[in-house]
Amino acid sequence: xxxxxxxxxxxxxxxxxxxxxxxxxxxxxxxxxxxxxxxxxxxxxxxxxxxxxxxxxxxxxxxxxxxxxxxxxxxxxxxxxxxxxxxxxxxxxxxxxxxxxxxxxxxxxxxxxxxxxxxxxxxxxxxxxxxxxxx
Numbered sequence: 001x002x003x004x005x006x007x008x009x010x011x012x013x014x015x016x017x018x019x020x021x022x023x024x025x026x027x028x029x030x031x032x033x034x035x036x037x038x039x040x041x042x043x044x045x046x047x048x049x050x051x052x053x054x055x056x057x058x059x060x061x062x063x064x065x066x067x068x069x070x071x072x073x074x075x076x077x078x079x080x081x082x083x084x085x086x087x088x089x090x091x092x093x094x095x096x097x098x099x100x101x102x103x104x105x106x107x108x109x110x111x112x113x114x115x116x117x118x119x120x121x122x123x124x125x126x127x128x129x130x131x132x133x134x135x
Contacts, residue, residue: 002091003059003089003090003091003096004028004029004090004091004092005026005027005028005089005090006025006026006027006028006058006059006062006087006088006089006090006123007024007025007026007027007086007087007088007089007090008024008025008027008085008086008087008119008120008123009022009023009024009025009085009086009087009088010022010023010024010083010084010085010086010120011083011084011085011086012083013082013083017038017039017041018038020038020039021036021037021038021043021134022036022037022038022039023035023036023037023133023134025123025124025126027050027055027058027123027126028050028055029050029052029055030049030050030055031047031048031049031050032047032048032050032054032123032126032127033045033046033047034046034047034124034127034130034133036133036134043133044133044134046127046133048126048127048128050126054126057122058119058122058123058126061118061119061122062087062089062119064115064118065114065115065116065118065119066113066114066115067087067112067113067114067115067116067119068099068113068114069097069098069099069110069111069112069113070110070111070113083101084100084101084102085100085101085112085116085120086098086099086100086101086112087099087100087112087116087119098110099111099112099113100112101116
């Protein structure tokens with residue numbers, strides 16, 4: 001199945017609003033979009049154009065990072081609180097992979113395993129001065 005869209009979401013821990021920064025990155029073969037928020041308040045949004053090779057590189061990083069979905073009984077117990085990372089892959093409008101770092105939350109989502117940090121680093125690198133968007 002060819003992946004046509006990648007969505008990575010970082011949900012920050014519960015901290016005071018002035019420190020809380022969560023974001024969603026959506027990547028297609030043509031563009032990457034990031035939306036940064038503090039709880040329900042949108043702080044920044046940026047869309048950049050991508051080359052086909054940049055999108056392919058994102059797919060390659062996901063594969064190289066051995067991103068998989070494991071059931072809760074295959075990995076360490078869930079943690080309480082803290083940040084959560086989500087990764088969803090689409091073929092057109094159909095979700096073909098969905099998992100998060102906290103595992104099943106009663107919604108049928110599995111535990112996101114593999115080198116999630118490498119995926120996050122590549123996807124955030126698509127945006128010039130990504131860190132400034134978090135301010």
